Amino acid sequence: MGWNLSKFPVAFITGITGQDGAYLAEFLLDKGYIVHGLRQPSTLPDLINIEDLCIRYNGKFFLHYGDMTDGSVLHRILLHIKPDEIYHLAAQSHVKISFDSPEYTANVNGLGTLRLLEAIRTIDKDRKIRFYQASTSELFGSTPFPQCETSPFEPCSPYATAKLYSYWTVKNYRKSYGIHASNGILFNHESPIRGEEFVTRKITKAVARISMGQQNILMLGNLDSKRDWGHAKDYVRGMWLMLQQEKADDYVLATGKTYKVRDFVEKAFAKIDIKLKWQGKGLNEKAIDTATGRVVVAVDKELFRPQEVHCLIGNPEKAKNMLGWSTDISLDELIEEMVEADIKIAKSEANNNLISENVICSNG
Ligand code: NAP
Ligand code: G4F
Numbered sequence: 001m002g003w004n005l006s007k008f009p010v011a012f013i014t015g016i017t018g019q020d021g022a023y024l025a026e027f028l029l030d031k032g033y034i035v036h037g038l039r040q041p042s043t044l045p046d047l048i049n050i051e052d053l054c055i056r057y058n059g060k061f062f063l064h065y066g067d068m069t070d071g072s073v074l075h076r077i078l079l080h081i082k083p084d085e086i087y088h089l090a091a092q093s094h095v096k097i098s099f100d101s102p103e104y105t106a107n108v109n110g111l112g113t114l115r116l117l118e119a120i121r122t123i124d125k126d127r128k129i130r131f132y133q134a135s136t137s138e139l140f141g142s143t144p145f146p147q148c149e150t151s152p153f154e155p156c157s158p159y160a161t162a163k164l165y166s167y168w169t170v171k172n173y174r175k176s177y178g179i180h181a182s183n184g185i186l187f188n189h190e191s192p193i194r195g196e197e198f199v200t201r202k203i204t205k206a207v208a209r210i211s212m213g214q215q216n217i218l219m220l221g222n223l224d225s226k227r228d229w230g231h232a233k234d235y236v237r238g239m240w241l242m243l244q245q246e247k248a249d250d251y252v253l254a255t256g257k258t259y260k261v262r263d264f265v266e267k268a269f270a271k272i273d274i275k276l277k278w279q280g281k282g283l284n285e286k287a288i289d290t291a292t293g294r295v296v297v298a299v300d301k302e303l304f305r306p307q308e309v310h311c312l313i314g315n316p317e318k319a320k321n322m323l324g325w326s327t328d329i330s331l332d333e334l335i336e337e338m339v340e341a342d343i344k345i346a347k348s349e350a351n352n353n354l355i356s357e358n359v360i361c362s363n364g
């Protein structure tokens with residue numbers, strides 16, 4: 001039976017194939033939204049995070065090819081789908097990569113937002129569309145902590161400077177043209193579908209593989225930087241709450257707690273009953289499994305950044321008071337979920353390898 005689509009609110013999500021896009025899409029579909037997503041033209045299959053939604057919500061979930069560097073496509077999609085809410089999550093989101101690809105990062109993360117807001121300004125004459133911008137705690141960079149909406153910005157990377165351009169573009173389009181556009185200044189949030197190149201997932205994946213004997217050692221960069229880590233599920237609810245407010249505004253979403261990268265490492269190894277002892281200093285530092293004496297973590301200078309954001313810790317009071325937002329999932333619960341999910345993946349990879357070895361043996 002088909003859906004009567006005209007009675008459902010319509011959302012458009014850029015970056016739908018990423019971590020937040022997948023959680024947000026599920027959150028909105030569960031609320032009864034029709035969800036449209038922007039998918040980058042690519043020859044590689046990139047739908048792993050949303051495959052299940054494509055099947056479960058067939059008829060209410062639509063994907064459109066397009067790229068944030070191509071304004072005409074964005075314009076055409078908005079004309080076609082007439083969204084009530086737009087969640088702009090698409091970005092080159094890796095801070096270290098932005099040092100190697102600064103111009104591309106500026107084009108996507110900075111001008112991409114301008115292209116989308118220009119399309120809204122042109123098409124949505126009645127100013128009905130509500131717009132969410134994925135701003136970031138990276139805007140604060142080296143500013144004193146804890147950081148809140150009124151803290152000064154001191155971005156430390158091409159990623160952060162491009163996002164700062166977007167932050168101000170959103171504020172200017174809100175004031176100049178009356179567009180309901182909000183900045184969510186989100187501190188780090190993670191999950192089992194976090195990209196494998198971010199530190200938390202890199203750690204939980206390595207822990208799982210080490211527990212299965214598939215990897216010997218985890219190489220990391222700066223072990224002493226501090227991050228305010230929450231679960232992505234809590235943060236996408238905050239994005240939605242921002243767009244349900246009568247007036248657009250800017251909000252920090254954070255847990256208010258901060259931990260070092262090395263704390264995350266220790267907690268993740270503890271989930272597989274490995275207790276670590278740190279030895280050495282700086283680039284020679286290593287973590288040893290106290291039970292076996294084996295080195296399981298070491299430092300690689302290539303993984304450091306030209307400039308580091310040393311400490312992020314957010315103050316989410318405004319979001320608590322104005323949106324009624326708070327986090328439900330603790331860091332320990334997050335780490336447990338991530339390690340368990342990565343152990344499942346490691347086990348299924350081991351099974352697949354076994355199957356293909358058996359096939360090769362029986363054929364050969
Ligand atoms: P993510 O997993 O890296 O997802 C990024 C998404 O953007 C992917 O769907 C990616 O598509 C898409 N994308 C990249 N370049 C694009 C382009 N040129 N045109 C169209 N789409 C493009 O990031 P995330 O963790 O979900 O974060 C979502 C947003 O929040 C990002 O803007 C990020 O900068 C921001 N943010 C994240 C955090 C955090 O801790 N996660 C905190 C603050 C702010 P492919 O899948 O095809 O690559
Ligand atoms: O996991 P990360 O790469 O995340 P980072 O740089 O904090 O950025 C993430 O959060 C931002 C919000 O604050 C988002 F805007 C952004 O899009 C992204 O989602 O690195 C976290 C920390 C850094 O201090 C880094 O130097 O971990 C340190 N680190 C140490 N070793 C490492 C590694 N980071 C990575 N990716 N890989 C390492 O081997």
